[in-house]
Amino acid sequence: MEITQQAVSRQQVVEIILAALQDVLEGVAPEETPALDENTRLIGRSAVLDSMGLVTLIVETEQRLEADYDIVIMLADDRAMSQTRSPFLSISALADYVMQLVAEQGA
Amino acid sequence: MNDAVVLITGARKGIGRYLAEHYVRRGAQVVGCSRSEPDWSLEHYTHFCVDVTHEADVRKMVTSVHKRFGRLDVLVNNAGIASMNHVLLTPAATAERIFATNVQGVFLLCREAAKVMQRRRYGRIVNISTVAAPLHLEGEALYAASKSAVVTFTQILAREVAAYGITANVVAPTPIETDLIRAVPQEKIDAIINRLAVKRLGRFEDVANVIDFFVRPESDYITGQVITLGGVS
Numbered sequence: 001m002e003i004t005q006q007a008v009s010r011q012q013v014v015e016i017i018l019a020a021l022q023d024v025l026e027g028v029a030p031e032e033t034p035a036l037d038e039n040t041r042l043i044g045r046s047a048v049l050d051s052m053g054l055v056t057l058i059v060e061t062e063q064r065l066e067a068d069y070d071i072v073i074m075l076a077d078d079r080a081m082s083q084t085r086s087p088f089l090s091i092s093a094l095a096d097y098v099m100q101l102v103a104e105q106g107a
Numbered sequence: 108m109n110d111a112v113v114l115i116t117g118a119r120k121g122i123g124r125y126l127a128e129h130y131v132r133r134g135a136q137v138v139g140c141s142r143s144e145p146d147w148s149l150e151h152y153t154h155f156c157v158d159v160t161h162e163a164d165v166r167k168m169v170t171s172v173h174k175r176f177g178r179l180d181v182l183v184n185n186a187g188i189a190s191m192n193h194v195l196l197t198p199a200a201t202a203e204r205i206f207a208t209n210v211q212g213v214f215l216l217c218r219e220a221a222k223v224m225q226r227r228r229y230g231r232i233v234n235i236s237t238v239a240a241p242l243h244l245e246g247e248a249l250y251a252a253s254k255s256a257v258v259t260f261t262q263i264l265a266r267e268v269a270a271y272g273i274t275a276n277v278v279a280p281t282p283i284e285t286d287l288i289r290a291v292p293q294e295k296i297d298a299i300i301n302r303l304a305v306k307r308l309g310r311f312e313d314v315a316n317v318i319d320f321f322v323r324p325e326s327d328y329i330t331g332q333v334i335t336l337g338g339v340s
Contacts, residue, residue, distance in 0.1 A: 062222065
């Protein structure tokens with residue numbers, strides 16, 4: 001049951017999050033999907049998602065990292081929840097957090 | 108159940124083994140787990156040696172199921188442990204063990220299974236409770252409390268995963284002739300049976316019948332429910 005991990009670049013992680021977010025938003029309101037980029041806010045007043053949408057995005061991102069790159073990480077761990085600057089603030093922050101967890105796993 | 112992928116915990120013996128055989132007969136691909144290897148094997152059945160209280164192992168198992176079959180349709184959280192004892196004589200370690208398997212194990216399996224199920228917007232989760240909870244059976248305080256926790260957990264889970272097309276329900280069996288009750292004195296079993304509307308021991312078929320109902324695709328409007336066997340309410 002050992003899982004072999006493939007290397008992943010930050011750009012690939014950003015693309016995974018963008019694709020997952022696109023799918024989540026299309027599931028909610030297919031005709032109103034906003035333009036998305038690294039700076040797209042995931043939480044807060046200008047966020048494109050509600051709280052349930054954020055849960056789905058986190059799970060979808062975890063699942064896609066596992067399916068496409070054999071990367072098994074838990075994004076919503078205690079550390080993520082207690083950080084003053086949330087890793088779920090934006091796509092960019094989430095991508096940074098994924099890269100940090102991947103680097104720690106490989107260390 | 109043709110081609111459905113069914114994951115059953117505690118599948119080595121008792122109800123779990125019966126359910127594994129039952130769903131294989133109905134055309135499903137069945138994956139089971141237990142802490143040790145079973146002394147039997149079956150076509151269309153795959154076994155994992157996993158302790159449901161170990162987060163990493165549970166996650167690896169569910170990942171393996173997803174990779175191999177590309178889906179997970181049904182989860183039956185059957186693994187459970189009991190320890191009959193007076194509260195005043197129950198060691199803390201026993202309480203920890205019971206809650207680790209019966210509550211933490213159910214949580215971990217539900218979490219990982221629901222993550223996979225939500226990808227196809229379909230899933231059926233069935234957790235197992237017991238008549239010991241509504242009957243408030245003396246000697247089963249911790250076991251019944253852990254199974255009450257399973258009921259509350261399932262009812263809230265049902266609301267949280269409904270948007271993903273996943274249902275979560277509970278079947279609460281009466282005593283069934285399994286290893287779990289073998290150590291219980293006969294007069295105690297008789298006293299429990301006397302409190303049931305239908306005065307007999309439960310059968311594996313009784314449990315499978317309720318699970319069959321919960322996991323049907325047509326049961327997509329039935330979630331957060333508890334069906335207690337033997338006429339106990």
